[in-house]
Amino acid sequence: MSRYGAQYGPDVTFLGVDRCDLADGASFAGADVVVLGAPFDGGTSHRPGTRFGPQAIRTTDYLPHDGSRPSLALRVDGLRDLRVVDAGDVEMFGGDIERSLGALEAAVETVARAGAIPVVLGGDHSIAFPDAKGVANVLGHGRVSMLHFDAHADTGDIEFGSLWGHGQPMRRLIESGALRGDRFLQIGLRGYWPPPETLDWMAGQRMRSYEMTEIVHRGLAECLTEAFAIATDECDGVFLSVDIDVCDPGHAPGTGTPEPGGLTARELLDAVRRICLELPVVGVDVVEVSPPYDHADITAALANRVVLEALSAIARRGRDARDGTRWDPSLPLLTDRTDT
Numbered sequence: 001m002s003r004y005g006a007q008y009g010p011d012v013t014f015l016g017v018d019r020c021d022l023a024d025g026a027s028f029a030g031a032d033v034v035v036l037g038a039p040f041d042g043g044t045s046h047r048p049g050t051r052f053g054p055q056a057i058r059t060t061d062y063l064p065h066d067g068s069r070p071s072l073a074l075r076v077d078g079l080r081d082l083r084v085v086d087a088g089d090v091e092m093f094g095g096d097i098e099r100s101l102g103a104l105e106a107a108v109e110t111v112a113r114a115g116a117i118p119v120v121l122g123g124d125h126s127i128a129f130p131d132a133k134g135v136a137n138v139l140g141h142g143r144v145s146m147l148h149f150d151a152h153a154d155t156g157d158i159e160f161g162s163l164w165g166h167g168q169p170m171r172r173l174i175e176s177g178a179l180r181g182d183r184f185l186q187i188g189l190r191g192y193w194p195p196p197e198t199l200d201w202m203a204g205q206r207m208r209s210y211e212m213t214e215i216v217h218r219g220l221a222e223c224l225t226e227a228f229a230i231a232t233d234e235c236d237g238v239f240l241s242v243d244i245d246v247c248d249p250g251h252a253p254g255t256g257t258p259e260p261g262g263l264t265a266r267e268l269l270d271a272v273r274r275i276c277l278e279l280p281v282v283g284v285d286v287v288e289v290s291p292p293y294d295h296a297d298i299t300a301a302l303a304n305r306v307v308l309e310a311l312s313a314i315a316r317r318g319r320d321a322r323d324g325t326r327w328d329p330s331l332p333l334l335t336d337r338t339d340t
């Protein structure tokens with residue numbers, strides 16, 4: 001197999017980073033991060049269009065696509081201080097979900113086995129099953145915890161007569177044994193789904209789900225701190241799955257199942273930054289960006305920044321670990337943060 005390339009549209013990489021070919025181990029040897037596109041919307045229950053998500057997330061940025069992004073806040077360049085390469089889009093036919101998810105799981109596993117962090121650009125949320133399982137296949141089943149940002153629990157059992165779809169990946173991950181239910185942290189749930197019998201199943205798995213009411217009442221920062229302690233107990237790494245619909249539709253309109261009353265873009269970016277600064281993140285996916293329903297690229301631009309925030313914070317975490325430094329969020333912009 002040659003390089004995946006683009007399933008739809010021009011073959012471009014995430015903001016101009018170097019390409020790699022998963023069939024050629026030398027092309028991603030030593031990489032810290034490998035970007036993968038998962039252009040799949042065969043698992044959607046309502047509005048489709050996330051097959052165009054990877055391309056939109058890669059390219060929606062007004063700055064030059066030059067493979068460099070120095071972060072104002074973190075004082076690192078997530079695309080240069082880390083070795084980041086882009087393998088292109090995994091071929092995922094929308095009409096054959098099991099074959100498509102299988103192909104993605106193999107690709108993610110290849111990346112994880114090389115010691116790199118897979119960053120998967122969705123695609124609908126059905127891809128979280130192959131994303132997290134592909135990582136757990138390498139690091140050990142039960143050894144990877146999940147931090148899952150979403151309006152919806154995605155723990156359905158059978159939907160439309162199928163075990164596979166964007167409302168069910170989290171149940172399948174726990175049932176498969178790849179991830180532990182009691183190391184599964186959900187942030188941002190709200191609205192009118194799932195039904196009580198599904199909540200009973202989730203409680204039986206000892207999942208911890210932070211509904212928006214609790215987040216507003218206690219504060220997002222306190223909820224995250226609590227979730228971090230659970231996520232790192234008896235686990236070696238954390239998988240971060242960001243469904244863009246965790247944000248309010250005013251901040252992320254281009255998505256298939258918008259649910260009013262969500263996080264702001266600022267809250268999501270701060271949460272992603274903290275997770276990648278404070279926790280050993282071993283895999284990331286950003287899903288449910290549907291460009292045909294977007295307005296003025298609001299959602300695609302946010303998803304692009306979610307990826308950049310994660311990469312910047314991973315780079316800063318690495319630098320702090322090497323240099324014995326610590327990032328201080330209270331410092332004004334124009335102080336020298338390189339020595340903090």
Ligand SMILES: [Mn+2]
Nearest residue numbers: 125150154243
């Ligand atoms: Mn979801």
